[in-house]
Amino acid sequence: xxxxxxxxxxxxxxxxxxxxxxxxxxxxxxxxxxxxxxxxxxxxxxxxxxxxxxxxxxxxxxxxxxxxxxxxxxxxxxxxxxxxxxxxxxxxxxxxxxxxxxxxxxxxxxxxxxxxxxxxxxxxxxxxxxxxxxxxxxxxxxxxxxxxxxxxxxxxxxxxxxxxxxxxxxxxxxxxxxxxxxxxxxxxxxxxxxxxxxxxxxxxxxxxxxxxxxxxxxxxxxxxxxxxxxxxxxxxxxxxxxxxxxxxxxxxxxxxxxxxxxxxxxxxxxxxxxxxxxxxxxxxxxxxxxxxxxxxxxxxxxxxxxxxxxxxxxxxxxxxxxxxxxxxxxxxxxxxxxxxxxxxxxxxxxxxxxxxxxxxxxxxxxxxxxxxxxxxxxxxxxxxxxxxxxxxxxxxxxxxxxxxxxxxxxxxxxxxxxxxxxxxxxxxxxxxxxxxxxxxxxxxxxxxxxxxxxxxxxxxxxxxxxxxxxxxxxxxxxxxxxxxxxxxxxxxxxxxxxxxxxxxxxxxxxxxxxxxxxxxxxx
Ligand code: F6P
Numbered sequence: 001x002x003x004x005x006x007x008x009x010x011x012x013x014x015x016x017x018x019x020x021x022x023x024x025x026x027x028x029x030x031x032x033x034x035x036x037x038x039x040x041x042x043x044x045x046x047x048x049x050x051x052x053x054x055x056x057x058x059x060x061x062x063x064x065x066x067x068x069x070x071x072x073x074x075x076x077x078x079x080x081x082x083x084x085x086x087x088x089x090x091x092x093x094x095x096x097x098x099x100x101x102x103x104x105x106x107x108x109x110x111x112x113x114x115x116x117x118x119x120x121x122x123x124x125x126x127x128x129x130x131x132x133x134x135x136x137x138x139x140x141x142x143x144x145x146x147x148x149x150x151x152x153x154x155x156x157x158x159x160x161x162x163x164x165x166x167x168x169x170x171x172x173x174x175x176x177x178x179x180x181x182x183x184x185x186x187x188x189x190x191x192x193x194x195x196x197x198x199x200x201x202x203x204x205x206x207x208x209x210x211x212x213x214x215x216x217x218x219x220x221x222x223x224x225x226x227x228x229x230x231x232x233x234x235x236x237x238x239x240x241x242x243x244x245x246x247x248x249x250x251x252x253x254x255x256x257x258x259x260x261x262x263x264x265x266x267x268x269x270x271x272x273x274x275x276x277x278x279x280x281x282x283x284x285x286x287x288x289x290x291x292x293x294x295x296x297x298x299x300x301x302x303x304x305x306x307x308x309x310x311x312x313x314x315x316x317x318x319x320x321x322x323x324x325x326x327x328x329x330x331x332x333x334x335x336x337x338x339x340x341x342x343x344x345x346x347x348x349x350x351x352x353x354x355x356x357x358x359x360x361x362x363x364x365x366x367x368x369x370x371x372x373x374x375x376x377x378x379x380x381x382x383x384x385x386x387x388x389x390x391x392x393x394x395x396x397x398x399x400x401x402x403x404x405x406x407x408x409x410x411x412x413x414x415x416x417x418x419x420x421x422x423x424x425x426x427x428x429x430x431x432x433x434x435x436x437x438x439x440x441x442x443x444x445x446x447x448x449x450x451x452x453x454x455x456x457x458x459x460x461x462x463x464x465x466x467x468x469x470x471x472x473x474x475x476x477x478x479x480x481x482x483x484x485x486x487x488x489x490x491x492x493x494x495x496x497x498x499x500x501x502x503x504x505x506x507x508x509x510x511x512x513x514x515x516x517x518x519x520x521x522x523x
Contacts, residue, residue: 009476010371014071021067022328025059029441030426033061048304048314049297050456051463054446057426058321058401059329068320069310075474077316084469085306087111091269091480092364098480099265100272100465101302104295104458116267123263123277127291130242130262131283134203135174142236147203148178151193152281153219154207155183157270158244160352161461162207162281164345165274165294168452171342171410173285181281182223185215190222199230204241206256207278209264211247214489220254244277269480271352272465290454297458305466315466318403321445322467323474325401326375335393336379338405339418342452346405347379350464357468357479364478373475379403383417394425394438402444405460409451422446 009015034040034056044056060068083090087097102116109115133139137146152162163181166173173179180193204223208216220241227240234255242260243251251261262277274282275295283291301315310316325331334354336347358374380388382404393400402425406418421444428440447463449456472479494505495515502515 103275161274301462319470
Protein backbone atom coordinates (compact mmCIF):
# COMPACT_ATOMS: atom_id res chain seq x y z
CA UNK A 1 0.00 0.00 0.00
CA UNK A 2 1.31 3.38 -0.89
CA UNK A 3 0.59 5.00 2.49
CA UNK A 4 2.24 8.19 3.62
CA UNK A 5 4.54 7.52 6.60
CA UNK A 6 4.39 9.81 9.67
CA UNK A 7 4.86 13.39 8.79
CA UNK A 8 4.23 12.42 5.19
CA UNK A 9 0.44 12.70 5.38
CA UNK A 10 0.70 16.36 6.28
CA UNK A 11 3.33 16.85 3.60
CA UNK A 12 1.29 15.04 0.97
CA UNK A 13 -0.08 16.95 -2.04
CA UNK A 14 -3.73 16.29 -1.15
CA UNK A 15 -3.28 17.47 2.44
CA UNK A 16 -1.40 20.60 1.42
CA UNK A 17 -3.98 21.45 -1.19
CA UNK A 18 -6.70 21.17 1.44
CA UNK A 19 -4.76 23.37 3.82
CA UNK A 20 -4.40 26.09 1.22
CA UNK A 21 -8.06 25.78 0.30
CA UNK A 22 -9.14 25.97 3.95
CA UNK A 23 -7.58 29.41 4.23
CA UNK A 24 -9.98 30.62 1.53
CA UNK A 25 -13.08 28.82 2.76
CA UNK A 26 -12.55 29.91 6.35
CA UNK A 27 -13.41 33.46 5.21
CA UNK A 28 -16.70 32.50 3.60
CA UNK A 29 -20.07 32.33 5.34
CA UNK A 30 -22.44 29.54 4.38
CA UNK A 31 -25.17 32.16 3.93
CA UNK A 32 -23.12 33.46 1.04
CA UNK A 33 -22.74 29.97 -0.43
CA UNK A 34 -26.50 29.49 -0.36
CA UNK A 35 -27.05 32.93 -1.88
CA UNK A 36 -24.56 32.18 -4.64
CA UNK A 37 -26.09 28.88 -5.65
CA UNK A 38 -29.83 28.26 -5.65
CA UNK A 39 -29.04 24.63 -6.45
CA UNK A 40 -26.91 24.15 -3.37
CA UNK A 41 -29.37 21.97 -1.43
CA UNK A 42 -29.71 19.60 -4.38
CA UNK A 43 -26.06 19.72 -5.28
CA UNK A 44 -24.95 18.79 -1.80
CA UNK A 45 -27.39 16.06 -0.94
CA UNK A 46 -27.41 12.38 -1.64
CA UNK A 47 -29.87 9.54 -1.29
CA UNK A 48 -28.86 5.97 -0.57
CA UNK A 49 -31.58 3.47 0.19
CA UNK A 50 -33.83 4.88 2.89
CA UNK A 51 -31.44 7.66 3.87
CA UNK A 52 -31.29 11.19 2.58
CA UNK A 53 -28.10 13.02 3.50
CA UNK A 54 -28.20 16.78 3.20
CA UNK A 55 -24.64 18.08 3.53
CA UNK A 56 -25.26 21.51 2.08
CA UNK A 57 -24.92 23.15 5.50
CA UNK A 58 -21.20 22.52 5.51
CA UNK A 59 -18.35 24.90 4.87
CA UNK A 60 -17.59 23.33 1.53
CA UNK A 61 -17.84 24.08 -2.15
CA UNK A 62 -17.32 21.74 -5.10
CA UNK A 63 -13.56 22.26 -4.96
CA UNK A 64 -13.47 21.28 -1.28
CA UNK A 65 -15.12 17.99 -2.03
CA UNK A 66 -12.87 17.31 -5.00
CA UNK A 67 -9.82 17.91 -2.82
CA UNK A 68 -11.19 15.71 -0.04
CA UNK A 69 -11.82 12.95 -2.56
CA UNK A 70 -8.21 13.35 -3.71
CA UNK A 71 -7.18 12.77 -0.10
CA UNK A 72 -9.27 9.59 0.05
CA UNK A 73 -7.75 8.34 -3.21
CA UNK A 74 -4.25 9.20 -2.08
CA UNK A 75 -4.85 7.10 1.07
CA UNK A 76 -5.98 4.17 -1.05
CA UNK A 77 -9.50 3.98 0.39
CA UNK A 78 -10.75 1.89 -2.55
CA UNK A 79 -7.93 -0.62 -2.25
CA UNK A 80 -8.32 -0.92 1.52
CA UNK A 81 -12.05 -1.37 1.13
CA UNK A 82 -11.35 -4.24 -1.28
CA UNK A 83 -8.90 -5.74 1.21
CA UNK A 84 -11.48 -5.67 4.01
CA UNK A 85 -14.13 -7.29 1.79
CA UNK A 86 -11.55 -9.89 0.68
CA UNK A 87 -11.04 -10.99 4.29
CA UNK A 88 -7.40 -9.93 4.48
CA UNK A 89 -5.91 -9.53 7.95
CA UNK A 90 -6.21 -5.75 7.95
CA UNK A 91 -6.38 -5.77 11.75
CA UNK A 92 -2.63 -6.23 11.76
CA UNK A 93 -1.87 -5.67 15.45
CA UNK A 94 -4.15 -8.60 16.28
CA UNK A 95 -3.45 -10.45 13.03
CA UNK A 96 -7.15 -10.78 12.25
CA UNK A 97 -9.50 -10.36 9.34
CA UNK A 98 -12.31 -7.82 9.70
CA UNK A 99 -15.41 -9.55 8.46
CA UNK A 100 -18.45 -8.10 10.19
CA UNK A 101 -19.74 -7.53 6.65
CA UNK A 102 -20.00 -11.35 6.31
CA UNK A 103 -22.52 -11.38 9.15
CA UNK A 104 -25.04 -9.64 6.91
CA UNK A 105 -23.96 -11.11 3.61
CA UNK A 106 -26.41 -13.06 1.46
CA UNK A 107 -23.66 -14.58 -0.66
CA UNK A 108 -23.38 -18.33 -0.90
CA UNK A 109 -19.65 -18.14 -0.22
CA UNK A 110 -17.75 -15.16 1.17
CA UNK A 111 -14.98 -14.08 1.14
CA UNK A 112 -13.27 -15.93 -1.68
CA UNK A 113 -10.75 -18.43 -0.39
CA UNK A 114 -11.82 -18.12 3.24
CA UNK A 115 -15.53 -18.83 3.18
CA UNK A 116 -17.12 -18.06 6.55
CA UNK A 117 -20.71 -18.21 5.31
CA UNK A 118 -21.41 -21.78 6.49
CA UNK A 119 -20.57 -20.63 10.03
CA UNK A 120 -22.67 -17.50 9.63
CA UNK A 121 -25.67 -19.41 8.29
CA UNK A 122 -25.45 -21.94 11.09
CA UNK A 123 -25.36 -19.16 13.67
CA UNK A 124 -28.38 -17.46 12.07
CA UNK A 125 -30.30 -20.75 12.13
CA UNK A 126 -29.41 -21.18 15.80
CA UNK A 127 -30.58 -17.65 16.56
CA UNK A 128 -33.83 -18.25 14.73
CA UNK A 129 -34.63 -21.49 16.52
CA UNK A 130 -33.72 -20.03 19.88
CA UNK A 131 -35.49 -16.69 19.53
CA UNK A 132 -38.59 -18.40 18.11
CA UNK A 133 -38.64 -20.78 21.06
CA UNK A 134 -38.31 -17.96 23.60
CA UNK A 135 -40.94 -15.79 21.91
CA UNK A 136 -43.27 -18.72 21.43
CA UNK A 137 -43.04 -19.64 25.12
CA UNK A 138 -41.51 -22.99 24.23
CA UNK A 139 -38.21 -22.46 25.99
CA UNK A 140 -39.06 -23.60 29.48
CA UNK A 141 -37.17 -22.90 32.67
CA UNK A 142 -36.29 -25.27 35.47
CA UNK A 143 -39.82 -25.28 36.85
CA UNK A 144 -41.49 -25.55 33.44
CA UNK A 145 -42.40 -21.87 33.03
CA UNK A 146 -41.74 -19.94 29.79
CA UNK A 147 -39.00 -17.30 29.83
CA UNK A 148 -40.77 -13.96 29.90
CA UNK A 149 -37.81 -11.89 31.07
CA UNK A 150 -34.53 -11.86 29.20
CA UNK A 151 -31.51 -10.20 30.79
CA UNK A 152 -28.47 -9.58 28.63
CA UNK A 153 -25.25 -9.41 30.62
CA UNK A 154 -22.43 -7.89 28.60
CA UNK A 155 -20.50 -4.64 28.24
CA UNK A 156 -19.11 -2.44 25.47
CA UNK A 157 -19.81 -4.02 22.11
CA UNK A 158 -21.61 -6.88 23.83
CA UNK A 159 -24.13 -4.43 25.27
CA UNK A 160 -24.37 -1.10 23.46
CA UNK A 161 -25.57 -2.42 20.09
CA UNK A 162 -28.36 -4.72 21.26
CA UNK A 163 -29.36 -2.26 24.00
CA UNK A 164 -29.68 0.56 21.48
CA UNK A 165 -31.59 -1.55 18.94
CA UNK A 166 -34.06 -2.98 21.43
CA UNK A 167 -34.86 0.60 22.43
CA UNK A 168 -34.92 1.86 18.84
CA UNK A 169 -37.19 -0.90 17.57
CA UNK A 170 -39.62 -1.04 20.48
CA UNK A 171 -42.56 -0.48 18.13
CA UNK A 172 -41.64 -3.72 16.37
CA UNK A 173 -41.15 -5.71 19.56
CA UNK A 174 -43.33 -8.21 21.34
CA UNK A 175 -44.57 -6.35 24.43
CA UNK A 176 -45.01 -9.60 26.37
CA UNK A 177 -41.29 -10.23 26.23
CA UNK A 178 -39.24 -8.05 28.59
CA UNK A 179 -35.63 -7.56 27.51
CA UNK A 180 -33.21 -5.87 29.91
CA UNK A 181 -29.52 -5.02 29.78
CA UNK A 182 -26.95 -5.12 32.54
CA UNK A 183 -23.40 -3.92 32.00
CA UNK A 184 -21.93 -2.01 34.93
CA UNK A 185 -19.37 -3.34 37.42
CA UNK A 186 -21.56 -1.63 40.01
CA UNK A 187 -23.85 -4.47 41.16
CA UNK A 188 -26.66 -1.95 41.48
CA UNK A 189 -27.21 -2.29 37.75
CA UNK A 190 -28.06 -5.97 38.06
CA UNK A 191 -29.88 -5.54 41.37
CA UNK A 192 -32.29 -3.03 39.85
CA UNK A 193 -33.16 -5.37 36.99
CA UNK A 194 -33.43 -8.44 39.22
CA UNK A 195 -35.82 -6.61 41.52
CA UNK A 196 -38.39 -6.81 38.68
CA UNK A 197 -37.66 -10.41 37.67
CA UNK A 198 -38.82 -13.86 38.77
CA UNK A 199 -36.16 -16.61 38.74
CA UNK A 200 -38.47 -19.25 37.22
CA UNK A 201 -39.19 -17.16 34.12
CA UNK A 202 -35.85 -15.37 33.64
CA UNK A 203 -33.33 -16.17 30.97
CA UNK A 204 -29.83 -14.69 31.14
CA UNK A 205 -27.72 -14.22 28.04
CA UNK A 206 -24.05 -13.78 28.84
CA UNK A 207 -22.69 -11.88 25.87
CA UNK A 208 -18.93 -11.79 25.85
CA UNK A 209 -16.73 -12.50 22.90
CA UNK A 210 -13.79 -13.36 25.15
CA UNK A 211 -15.76 -14.61 28.16
CA UNK A 212 -13.03 -13.04 30.29
CA UNK A 213 -14.39 -9.51 30.76
CA UNK A 214 -14.39 -8.70 34.48
CA UNK A 215 -17.68 -6.83 34.70
CA UNK A 216 -19.57 -9.41 32.67
CA UNK A 217 -18.26 -12.38 34.60
CA UNK A 218 -18.92 -10.72 37.93
CA UNK A 219 -22.50 -9.91 36.95
CA UNK A 220 -23.01 -13.38 35.50
CA UNK A 221 -21.83 -14.96 38.76
CA UNK A 222 -24.16 -12.75 40.79
CA UNK A 223 -27.02 -13.65 38.47
CA UNK A 224 -26.22 -17.33 38.77
CA UNK A 225 -26.23 -17.10 42.58
CA UNK A 226 -29.58 -15.28 42.48
CA UNK A 227 -31.03 -17.96 40.24
CA UNK A 228 -29.75 -20.88 42.30
CA UNK A 229 -30.97 -19.20 45.44
CA UNK A 230 -34.40 -18.57 43.95
CA UNK A 231 -34.88 -22.00 42.42
CA UNK A 232 -32.96 -24.00 45.02
CA UNK A 233 -31.13 -25.87 42.31
CA UNK A 234 -27.72 -25.67 40.66
CA UNK A 235 -29.09 -27.66 37.74
CA UNK A 236 -31.29 -24.68 36.85
CA UNK A 237 -28.24 -22.84 35.48
CA UNK A 238 -28.09 -24.94 32.31
CA UNK A 239 -31.69 -24.01 31.49
CA UNK A 240 -31.64 -20.34 32.42
CA UNK A 241 -28.31 -19.25 30.94
CA UNK A 242 -27.33 -18.85 27.32
CA UNK A 243 -24.18 -17.28 25.90
CA UNK A 244 -22.94 -15.47 22.81
CA UNK A 245 -19.20 -16.02 22.80
CA UNK A 246 -16.10 -17.10 20.92
CA UNK A 247 -14.83 -18.81 24.09
CA UNK A 248 -17.03 -21.90 24.19
CA UNK A 249 -14.78 -23.63 26.72
CA UNK A 250 -15.10 -20.86 29.33
CA UNK A 251 -18.86 -20.67 28.77
CA UNK A 252 -19.13 -24.43 29.35
CA UNK A 253 -17.08 -24.12 32.53
CA UNK A 254 -19.50 -21.47 33.72
CA UNK A 255 -22.31 -23.99 33.30
CA UNK A 256 -23.81 -22.98 29.98
CA UNK A 257 -25.34 -25.89 28.10
CA UNK A 258 -23.70 -26.50 24.68
CA UNK A 259 -27.03 -26.10 22.87
CA UNK A 260 -27.45 -22.64 24.44
CA UNK A 261 -23.97 -21.46 23.53
CA UNK A 262 -24.08 -19.33 20.36
CA UNK A 263 -20.90 -18.82 18.39
CA UNK A 264 -18.89 -15.74 17.62
CA UNK A 265 -15.49 -15.50 15.94
CA UNK A 266 -12.29 -13.52 16.25
CA UNK A 267 -12.93 -11.79 12.92
CA UNK A 268 -15.85 -9.89 14.47
CA UNK A 269 -14.80 -6.89 16.56
CA UNK A 270 -16.89 -6.27 19.69
CA UNK A 271 -18.22 -2.92 18.50
CA UNK A 272 -19.10 -4.48 15.12
CA UNK A 273 -20.83 -7.51 16.62
CA UNK A 274 -24.49 -6.53 16.85
CA UNK A 275 -25.06 -8.39 13.56
CA UNK A 276 -23.86 -11.63 15.13
CA UNK A 277 -25.24 -13.77 17.94
CA UNK A 278 -24.60 -10.73 20.15
CA UNK A 279 -27.83 -9.54 18.51
CA UNK A 280 -29.81 -12.35 20.20
CA UNK A 281 -31.70 -10.01 22.55
CA UNK A 282 -32.77 -8.01 19.49
CA UNK A 283 -33.93 -11.17 17.71
CA UNK A 284 -35.88 -12.14 20.82
CA UNK A 285 -37.47 -8.71 21.08
CA UNK A 286 -38.45 -8.24 17.44
CA UNK A 287 -38.30 -11.77 15.99
CA UNK A 288 -35.74 -13.27 13.63
CA UNK A 289 -37.59 -12.19 10.47
CA UNK A 290 -37.19 -8.58 11.49
CA UNK A 291 -33.63 -9.19 12.58
CA UNK A 292 -32.99 -10.43 9.03
CA UNK A 293 -34.45 -7.12 7.78
CA UNK A 294 -31.85 -5.35 9.90
CA UNK A 295 -29.15 -7.44 8.23
CA UNK A 296 -30.64 -6.69 4.82
CA UNK A 297 -30.49 -2.97 5.55
CA UNK A 298 -26.83 -3.20 6.51
CA UNK A 299 -26.17 -5.29 3.41
CA UNK A 300 -27.74 -2.59 1.22
CA UNK A 301 -25.39 -0.02 2.75
CA UNK A 302 -22.43 -2.38 2.24
CA UNK A 303 -23.35 -2.60 -1.43
CA UNK A 304 -23.60 1.17 -1.68
CA UNK A 305 -20.24 1.59 0.06
CA UNK A 306 -18.64 -0.96 -2.25
CA UNK A 307 -20.07 0.22 -5.53
CA UNK A 308 -20.86 3.93 -5.41
CA UNK A 309 -18.12 6.23 -6.72
CA UNK A 310 -16.35 8.01 -3.89
CA UNK A 311 -17.99 11.31 -4.90
CA UNK A 312 -21.45 9.86 -4.33
CA UNK A 313 -20.66 7.47 -1.54
CA UNK A 314 -22.45 8.36 1.68
CA UNK A 315 -20.03 6.84 4.21
CA UNK A 316 -17.10 8.34 2.32
CA UNK A 317 -18.68 11.80 2.33
CA UNK A 318 -19.46 11.66 6.05
CA UNK A 319 -15.90 10.53 6.73
CA UNK A 320 -14.38 13.30 4.64
CA UNK A 321 -16.55 16.00 6.18
CA UNK A 322 -15.43 14.80 9.62
CA UNK A 323 -11.81 14.99 8.51
CA UNK A 324 -12.32 18.44 7.04
CA UNK A 325 -13.27 19.85 10.45
CA UNK A 326 -11.05 17.69 12.68
CA UNK A 327 -7.89 18.19 10.67
CA UNK A 328 -8.33 21.52 8.93
CA UNK A 329 -10.55 23.55 11.28
CA UNK A 330 -9.28 22.09 14.57
CA UNK A 331 -12.72 20.84 15.64
CA UNK A 332 -12.21 18.67 18.69
CA UNK A 333 -15.66 17.26 19.03
CA UNK A 334 -18.58 16.05 16.99
CA UNK A 335 -22.18 15.98 18.17
CA UNK A 336 -24.68 13.26 17.29
CA UNK A 337 -28.25 14.46 17.72
CA UNK A 338 -30.95 11.92 17.02
CA UNK A 339 -34.36 13.57 17.01
CA UNK A 340 -36.32 10.55 18.18
CA UNK A 341 -36.90 9.18 21.63
CA UNK A 342 -36.38 5.67 20.25
CA UNK A 343 -32.82 6.61 19.27
CA UNK A 344 -31.91 7.76 22.75
CA UNK A 345 -29.09 5.21 23.06
CA UNK A 346 -27.59 5.90 19.65
CA UNK A 347 -24.99 8.51 20.76
CA UNK A 348 -23.52 6.03 23.27
CA UNK A 349 -23.37 3.33 20.60
CA UNK A 350 -21.64 5.66 18.14
CA UNK A 351 -19.25 6.83 20.83
CA UNK A 352 -17.85 3.34 21.15
CA UNK A 353 -17.92 2.73 17.42
CA UNK A 354 -16.02 5.92 16.59
CA UNK A 355 -13.81 6.49 19.61
CA UNK A 356 -12.77 2.91 20.37
CA UNK A 357 -12.06 2.42 16.68
CA UNK A 358 -10.22 5.62 15.86
CA UNK A 359 -9.02 6.91 19.22
CA UNK A 360 -5.42 6.14 18.28
CA UNK A 361 -2.23 8.17 18.23
CA UNK A 362 0.12 5.82 16.45
CA UNK A 363 -0.20 4.71 12.86
CA UNK A 364 -0.34 1.18 11.50
CA UNK A 365 3.44 0.92 11.80
CA UNK A 366 3.42 2.09 15.39
CA UNK A 367 4.76 5.55 14.56
CA UNK A 368 3.23 8.58 16.31
CA UNK A 369 0.85 10.54 14.12
CA UNK A 370 1.23 14.31 13.86
CA UNK A 371 -2.39 15.11 13.10
CA UNK A 372 -5.66 14.78 14.98
CA UNK A 373 -7.58 11.52 14.79
CA UNK A 374 -11.12 10.97 16.02
CA UNK A 375 -12.73 13.94 17.77
CA UNK A 376 -14.77 13.49 20.93
CA UNK A 377 -18.12 12.09 19.84
CA UNK A 378 -20.95 13.12 22.08
CA UNK A 379 -24.61 13.93 21.93
CA UNK A 380 -28.07 13.32 23.24
CA UNK A 381 -31.58 12.98 22.04
CA UNK A 382 -33.33 16.03 20.62
CA UNK A 383 -35.39 17.97 21.47
CA UNK A 384 -34.19 17.42 25.06
CA UNK A 385 -30.65 18.35 24.04
CA UNK A 386 -31.86 21.79 22.89
CA UNK A 387 -32.69 22.66 26.47
CA UNK A 388 -29.41 21.35 27.79
CA UNK A 389 -26.40 22.17 25.64
CA UNK A 390 -27.44 23.72 22.31
CA UNK A 391 -26.65 27.15 23.75
CA UNK A 392 -22.99 26.14 23.40
CA UNK A 393 -23.51 24.80 19.88
CA UNK A 394 -25.01 28.15 18.81
CA UNK A 395 -22.92 30.68 20.70
CA UNK A 396 -20.02 28.84 22.33
CA UNK A 397 -16.39 29.26 21.36
CA UNK A 398 -15.96 25.71 20.03
CA UNK A 399 -16.77 24.64 16.52
CA UNK A 400 -18.88 21.50 16.89
CA UNK A 401 -20.03 19.88 13.64
CA UNK A 402 -23.34 18.11 14.24
CA UNK A 403 -25.20 15.17 12.75
CA UNK A 404 -28.96 15.62 12.94
CA UNK A 405 -30.64 12.24 12.57
CA UNK A 406 -34.26 12.82 11.74
CA UNK A 407 -36.86 10.10 11.32
CA UNK A 408 -40.10 11.74 10.30
CA UNK A 409 -42.96 9.27 10.70
CA UNK A 410 -43.50 9.03 14.44
CA UNK A 411 -41.57 11.88 15.89
CA UNK A 412 -44.08 14.74 15.78
CA UNK A 413 -42.63 18.21 16.10
CA UNK A 414 -39.18 16.80 16.88
CA UNK A 415 -38.41 16.64 13.15
CA UNK A 416 -39.22 20.32 12.53
CA UNK A 417 -37.15 21.22 15.56
CA UNK A 418 -34.16 19.38 14.12
CA UNK A 419 -34.45 21.29 10.86
CA UNK A 420 -34.83 24.54 12.77
CA UNK A 421 -31.66 23.88 14.75
CA UNK A 422 -29.65 23.06 11.65
CA UNK A 423 -30.97 26.20 9.92
CA UNK A 424 -30.16 28.41 12.90
CA UNK A 425 -26.65 26.98 13.25
CA UNK A 426 -26.00 27.64 9.60
CA UNK A 427 -27.55 31.08 9.08
CA UNK A 428 -27.21 32.67 12.50
CA UNK A 429 -28.91 36.00 13.17
CA UNK A 430 -27.75 39.52 13.51
CA UNK A 431 -28.70 41.67 16.48
CA UNK A 432 -27.54 44.96 17.87
CA UNK A 433 -26.93 43.43 21.28
CA UNK A 434 -23.87 41.14 21.10
CA UNK A 435 -25.38 38.65 23.53
CA UNK A 436 -28.31 38.14 21.18
CA UNK A 437 -26.20 37.73 18.08
CA UNK A 438 -25.76 34.37 16.39
CA UNK A 439 -22.76 34.21 14.09
CA UNK A 440 -23.96 31.09 12.34
CA UNK A 441 -21.64 29.36 9.87
CA UNK A 442 -21.77 26.30 12.14
CA UNK A 443 -21.82 23.11 10.11
CA UNK A 444 -24.16 20.16 10.27
CA UNK A 445 -25.31 17.15 8.29
CA UNK A 446 -28.95 16.20 8.26
CA UNK A 447 -29.82 12.56 7.74
CA UNK A 448 -33.51 12.25 7.04
CA UNK A 449 -35.39 8.95 6.89
CA UNK A 450 -39.02 7.95 7.00
CA UNK A 451 -39.25 5.52 9.89
CA UNK A 452 -37.23 3.73 12.50
CA UNK A 453 -37.61 0.21 11.20
CA UNK A 454 -35.11 -2.68 11.23
CA UNK A 455 -34.02 -2.20 7.63
CA UNK A 456 -33.40 1.51 8.05
CA UNK A 457 -31.51 0.95 11.30
CA UNK A 458 -29.31 -1.58 9.49
CA UNK A 459 -28.51 1.03 6.84
CA UNK A 460 -27.81 3.72 9.39
CA UNK A 461 -25.45 1.66 11.54
CA UNK A 462 -23.53 0.31 8.55
CA UNK A 463 -23.24 3.89 7.26
CA UNK A 464 -21.40 4.89 10.44
CA UNK A 465 -19.29 1.71 10.46
CA UNK A 466 -18.00 2.51 6.99
CA UNK A 467 -17.52 6.17 7.83
CA UNK A 468 -15.24 5.07 10.68
CA UNK A 469 -13.41 2.69 8.35
CA UNK A 470 -12.70 5.41 5.78
CA UNK A 471 -11.45 7.82 8.42
CA UNK A 472 -9.15 5.14 9.85
CA UNK A 473 -7.68 4.53 6.41
CA UNK A 474 -7.04 8.22 5.81
CA UNK A 475 -5.51 8.64 9.26
CA UNK A 476 -3.44 5.50 8.56
CA UNK A 477 -4.45 3.89 11.85
CA UNK A 478 -5.83 0.46 12.71
CA UNK A 479 -9.53 1.01 13.49
CA UNK A 480 -10.00 -2.56 14.65
CA UNK A 481 -7.85 -2.99 17.74
CA UNK A 482 -8.40 -1.40 21.16
CA UNK A 483 -5.24 -1.83 23.20
CA UNK A 484 -5.99 1.45 24.97
CA UNK A 485 -8.59 -0.17 27.21
CA UNK A 486 -6.20 -2.77 28.60
CA UNK A 487 -4.04 -0.82 31.06
CA UNK A 488 -6.95 0.39 33.20
CA UNK A 489 -8.36 -3.13 33.35
CA UNK A 490 -5.00 -4.46 34.50
CA UNK A 491 -4.65 -1.85 37.25
CA UNK A 492 -8.25 -2.42 38.40
CA UNK A 493 -7.46 -6.11 38.82
CA UNK A 494 -4.46 -5.22 40.99
CA UNK A 495 -6.43 -2.77 43.08
CA UNK A 496 -9.20 -5.29 43.57
CA UNK A 497 -6.78 -7.73 45.18
CA UNK A 498 -5.56 -5.82 48.26
CA UNK A 499 -3.94 -2.59 49.38
CA UNK A 500 -0.72 -4.53 49.76
CA UNK A 501 -0.89 -5.78 46.18
CA UNK A 502 -1.46 -2.23 44.99
CA UNK A 503 1.50 -0.95 46.99
CA UNK A 504 3.62 -3.79 45.74
CA UNK A 505 2.64 -2.99 42.16
CA UNK A 506 4.24 0.41 42.76
CA UNK A 507 1.07 2.47 42.42
CA UNK A 508 1.47 6.21 42.70
CA UNK A 509 0.98 8.00 46.02
CA UNK A 510 -2.34 9.52 44.99
CA UNK A 511 -3.90 6.17 44.06
CA UNK A 512 -2.54 4.54 47.21
CA UNK A 513 -3.99 7.28 49.40
CA UNK A 514 -7.36 7.06 47.65
CA UNK A 515 -7.33 3.28 48.04
CA UNK A 516 -6.68 3.60 51.77
CA UNK A 517 -9.59 6.04 52.07
CA UNK A 518 -11.85 3.84 49.96
CA UNK A 519 -11.15 0.83 52.18
CA UNK A 520 -11.58 2.85 55.37
CA UNK A 521 -14.92 4.26 54.22
CA UNK A 522 -16.11 0.82 53.26
CA UNK A 523 -15.16 -0.36 56.71
O1 F6P B 1 -13.02 -3.05 26.94
C1 F6P B 1 -13.12 -3.05 25.59
C2 F6P B 1 -13.78 -4.26 25.02
O2 F6P B 1 -12.81 -5.17 24.65
C3 F6P B 1 -14.65 -3.87 23.84
O3 F6P B 1 -13.96 -3.71 22.68
C4 F6P B 1 -15.63 -4.98 23.84
O4 F6P B 1 -16.74 -4.63 23.08
C5 F6P B 1 -15.91 -5.12 25.31
O5 F6P B 1 -14.65 -4.90 25.92
C6 F6P B 1 -16.49 -6.41 25.74
O6 F6P B 1 -15.68 -7.50 25.45
P1 F6P B 1 -16.23 -8.97 25.52
O7 F6P B 1 -17.33 -9.11 24.54
O8 F6P B 1 -15.07 -9.85 25.21
O9 F6P B 1 -16.74 -9.20 26.91
